Amino acid sequence: MSRTNINWQPTGTLVRRKVFKDQKENMATSWEIVIGLEVHTQLSTNTKIFSGASTTYGAEPNTQADAVSIALPGVLPVLNKGAVERAVKFGLAVGAHIAPRSVFARKNYFYPDLPKGYQISQFDLPVVGMGAITIQVEPLSGKAAPYEKVVRITRAHLEEDAGKSVHGASLGMTGVDLNRAGTPLLEIVSEPDMCSAAEAVAYAKTLHNLVRWIGISDGNMQEGSFRCDVNVSVRKPGEALGTRREIKNLNSFKNMQQAIDYEVQWQIDTIENGGKIHQATILFNPDTGETRAMRSKEDAHDYRYFPDPDLLPLDISAEFLDAMRATLPELPEACRARYINELSLSAYDAASLTGSREMADYFDTVLAALAPSPQSSPASERENQSSTLAKLCANWLIGEVSAQLNRDGLEMAQCPVSTQQMSGMLIRIADNTISNAGAKEVFRTLWSEGGEADLIIESKGLKQVSDSGAIEALVDEIIAANADKVAEYRSGKDKLFGFFVGLAMKASKGSANPAQLNEVLLKKLAG
Amino acid sequence: MINASLNQLGAALAAKKISSVELTQLYLNRIATHNPVYNAYLTVDAKTSLAQAAAADSLLSSGNAGPLTGIPIAQKDIFCAKGWRTTCGSKMLADFIAPYDAHVIEQFNRAGAINLGKTNMDEFAMGSSNETSYFGAVRNPWNQKAVPGGSSGGAASAVAARLCAAATGTDTGGSIRQPAALCGITGIKPTYGTVSRYGMIAFASSLDQAGPMAKSAEDCALMLNVMTGFDERDSTSLQREKEDYTRDLHLPLTGLRIGLPREFFTEGLSSDVGARVQEAIAEYRKLGATIVGISLPNTRLAVPVYYVLAPAEASSNLSRFDGVRYGHRADEYTDLADMYEKSRAQGFGEEVKRRIMIGTYVLSHGYYDAYYLQAQKIRRLIAQDFTDAFAHCDVIMGPTSPSTAFNLGEKGDDPVQMYLSDIYTIAVNLAGLPGMSIPCGFGASGTMPVGLQIIGNYFEEARMLNVAHQYQLATDWHTRAPQGL
Structure with missing residues (x-):
């Protein structure tokens, strides 16, 4: 393969993106875009999902890391009821089925910001089941009309956030800040119901509005309270779903838009050039506008999910549902x-x-x-x-x-x-x-x-003058003082009308009723 | 004094026949003399213990003492105790000083008991002989060549050698009952959820349960009164009224129905142990009990099910020992993955690594259904066996362990043989039931103790302790102590 055939050439990609935007309308006939979102919403509880440590953003590193947050030997998780309330409110707001019994599971992997070596999440029995929201889509090309679309929400589940690795904390070292570890998250997973960047952004915006509207999250995207992973694939109409690639951690709607556009074009180019799409996790670089593979499916983790024996199943009663419904x-x-x-x-x-x-x-x-x-x-x-x-x-x-x-x-x-x-x-x-x-x-x-x-x-003195006599007198004065302009106007220079309005307004110190003034001016200028 | 019951010690302290400081010093002296042989304690902190004793003496003087105030208790090194080195028998935590107290430790502190030291144990409670401890094997006071059982081997050895008034243990598959049997003492694992697991370093969360190890059922009842109680920091802790476990000790056993599972008396059980258990049953007949034949048909599946579920949970529970925040970290490594690999390879012993490997395997993609899920289903069948059996009897009895204590090194290279030493105890953990072991004589050699296991229905600890206590009133096996102490 010669070097010019590689799709990753940055100079080429910019051109391609430009072309793509213009081609968008007829592109739809040859390629279908399929998009699904996973959104991590930080729930607005004061304390962590499994401990009493504070969740306040921006504290000095590790000052909000209690024994549970740093996973000392022997500590145990205790579920924060506030997180459950928020998850249930969300489920009710999207008309979802709320599981009478859901289960917390351990997702096992090693990373320094994951102190237990597993993340407590929900796997096969999430608290919120299938629901839906209606989105208002503003197509990106100005010509098309806005439209409504229903996007199905597959599920939403409770989980804990990880901490942060701080690279270069000191010379050649990586530090770990566990303040965020254990912060409650609701992961909201959509069906692959969106077929353009515009729809994906509209969905994300609608969701972002909703979680703040019902008071379950502050939705602060800069602070990471609302993070989007976007799954993108393309296919020919009528064909089976294409292989998807997942763009991780998009934290602005603008980035989401650009990342999807770039990714879609890359996938189409790859296939049209005879290549194949391989399942992968990718990152979007806002500086270059490109996406790049982080890891492929081959080195995907086997998370070894199993029910967390430290936590009882989460039972939700009809009374609790009613109480939550009443707060919406x-x-x-x-x-x-x-x-x-x-x-x-x-x-x-x-x-x-x-x-x-x-x-x-x-x-x-x-x-x-x-x-x-x-x-x-x-x-x-x-x-x-x-x-x-x-x-x-x-x-x-x-x-x-x-x-x-x-x-x-x-x-x-x-x-x-x-x-x-x-x-x-x-x-x-x-x-x-x-x-x-x-x-x-x-x-x-x-x-x-x-x-x-x-x-x-x-x-x-802002009271406007609506006294027709006063306005007429004012207009008469102006016409008398500007005979030359009046003549020009009457000979067809309509544009001068604004000039007279300006003069009249100035004379009235802005207090003339504009509608009335217009009327009188029109009449008097006509002669 | 060293053979006195907890009630007798309490009375002596209350009557000022001895002070807590004196009593604590007495045990500290015994530990200094004998621990080099038995290796029952991993950490002793005389200064801290004696300070606690002095505080207990003021409580005793002011008349604010409870039944265990001033009494020196040995704590298994699986419980985090603030300021104490807490190793869990592992190199991984060899230098770990716990910054907080486990619920169990808090309860003893509140009761005014003395923390006499931290006892040796199999590494992360994985073992049946105490040979997997990074800090060396514990010796059985009845025979220094023999193992004390495990994983609470240090606790059992310390009680048997009279190096403490009583001790705590934990039991995931028999780790209280089997060493109690092998060392000729009394131990009880309560119903799952009765004692908070907060601060107890997890092996297999759905099976782990703490309990007392002592010289008699009566002592165990007093210990249990302190250890139990709802704790909101453990989501599996049960919200129940506080009980007095001594309340039924005195009741006669007339009409007691004892179930004997036929699966407990088949091949694999050594004849001397079988004979002692039958003699104990005969004694119970004399005390007014009737015997009912029962069946626990899934007993043979208990060990394989346990060795899927316990390692599965352990493989995840032990992930936090990664060398990042505390615990052993390799001195040299090239990158993150290398740091994990070297720290864990160096920090964990062979048995722990074996179980992490098994657990990781049974949870991995493609094997989960065949192993983990299947094992969970059988676990329910095993629990159902007990429910069915308790329709016909009040308690179930049988051997605690298939043989008396084996010699150090005897089963070292055969993990399956080692696993089978818990064959009678494991099903009880899988079902979450309470179980205990009491001494009921000696094996063929005449020197090694045999344990009788008593299994009760959920929350029937008081009944079981009554059953054990009445036997101990009629016999004196529990008062026998090893020679030379």
Whole structure:
């Protein structure tokens, strides 16, 4: 084989990826992509899954490693009930079968960050069985329309995390930090139901939102609280499943996207060049955008799973299930449907608002404060009004609020403008007291200085002028002072309209009602 | 004093006939004299023991003493005891100082008992002769050429040689009962889950159970009162009311139904042991018991099943001894895999390695169903045999071991022969039942003790101790001590 035939040439791969992106649409007719995910979610318990040691992230190495974490001779695991509660909540949230009896098993292998020489996990009897979630897929090429898809969840099981090897801890030595050892994880395994990087990312995002929504994980990807392994294979339509390769430990959605794209193309190229795919575990390098085999199936471990004799089977009663069910909030999917069906919001708005539970809660709270009281108007009118208010509120949250949060690097939960402050401002938009421009000024003030919308409007003189007489007078003055521009406009230079709007707004110090101003300007300029 | 029962010692301490410091010193002196011969203790820490004794003496003076306050107890070196070297009989842990107390150790500390030292044992409790200890074999006080049994050989030897008032042991396949039989003492393995395994270095988690080894059933009952109790740190610990195991000792045995499994009296049982067991049964008849013939049809499968399940669990339990965080690490190695291989090859003895190999094999892909799963199924059948038998009898009796103590080195090169010395005890662990051994005479030579095994139904320890105690009131085998001590 000549060197040019090797697929790993980095220069070639970049070109190939580019070609692939353009070819994506017709590629689907010749190759089918099959993707399944395994996601490790760190559960948000204060203590470890089998001991009382703290799970706080970022502590000095080995300060959270108790006797169980370092596996001293004679220590034994005791199951943390909080981890079980979280696993069961997840199962209920994805409509899964919860096993009345599940079993912890030992997965045996040697590694310095695995202090017992085995990981306690669940093998053939996991706590959560088959379930499903609905994902909203935004295809990567702008042309295609968004669509929904149901992805089946094969199982989810409880297990403990390993510690960390710290290479180069001191000169030529590897250190071991066991703070993370024993942290509770829920490993969520999907069916191979996804057939593009976009679907895989949509699934991961939906799952990521869900685990935070129901409060079982902080989902912090930088801290490793949400880690994705992606199984990828390709096949010709109608053929049996191809051999899969597993991309390990992807910790951002962007990396996932790139890794899958690269891997899919590599597999297609390999097969088209007469090669074969061998089962392997691979790593994605975000710096080069390439995937590379870590180990092949030949040197795969025989984990020698067997039931852990130190732990009793995990029995889950109907009462416990009921209690867990009672703690579940409205789920994102139901919330999304409510926004669309009851508030007539667009699918896009509904998806954005349910992007996090904090956002949805914020939205619901603000909207409730705005809602017209039942006595004030007939039901049909109220419905119209509430959908208008919902749209107004949604626009602000998805627009200004999200943008500002983004700029300041804040989470929704840290939003400096309270729901009360926000509704106070939106009421004044809805009743035409302030213009959108005025509202932006109010919002900026609320954000940086706090206060109350009404007081800000008052002190800054932001009340908009809706008095038609006052606006007409203002427009008349402008037309009189700019005769040359008016002439140009009337001779067909439509673009000048904005110039007049600007002048009028400036003259009114931004307080003119824009809709009214437009109307008057149009009329008067027409002559 | 050295032949006194725990109750007698307790009375002497309470009456100030002797102080705990004096009593502890007495035993320390005996250990200094005799341990070089018997090698029953691996670690003695006179200073710590005497400090505990001084504290016990204040408790005794203040009137806050319990039945075991001030009494020196030998602890098997499988129990982690804070500040004590805890080796489990292995080079792997030769320098390991435990940073915490096992539940059993805590219980004795709470009771005001004295930790007299850590006793020798087969390496990681794997053995039936105490010959697999990295620290050398233990000798049987009845005959220095003979083994004391194992794995709690140091404990049995120490009790028999009167080098402690009583001792703790652990029993995975007979490791309390078989050495008790071979050394002519009384030992009981309680129902699985009765004594917490927290801090007890695991051999085979689903079988391991701690229990007392002492001079009499009455002493065992007092010891058990201290050792048992629910412990939330062991998920297999049973949540039950605390019992007083001495409560039924005095009851007469009239109407007691003793089941004799026919499978325990076939070939493989040496005739002298068989004869002594029959004589003991005859004594029980005199005490009012009736004898029922029973069958435990799967008995012959117990040893093979055990040698699948116990090594399987052990192969995993012993994985933590990797030289990374504590324990032996090879001085020189080339890379990580080499460090593991050399540290474990050097740190573990032959028998431990053999069982790790067996266990790894039976759990490996393609063999799991045929070995491990199959063995688990038979384990249930074995337990069912006992359930069926207990429909017809109150206790089951038979020999503890097929022969009296064999000589050091006699079975060293034949592991299967060694494994068969636990043929009558192993099924009891597989079923999770309580079992005990009491002395019932001497073998053909007239010098080596024979043990009678008593097996009870789940949680029937008090009944078994009653059955043993009544026999010990009627006979004096348990009071016999080796010559020259």
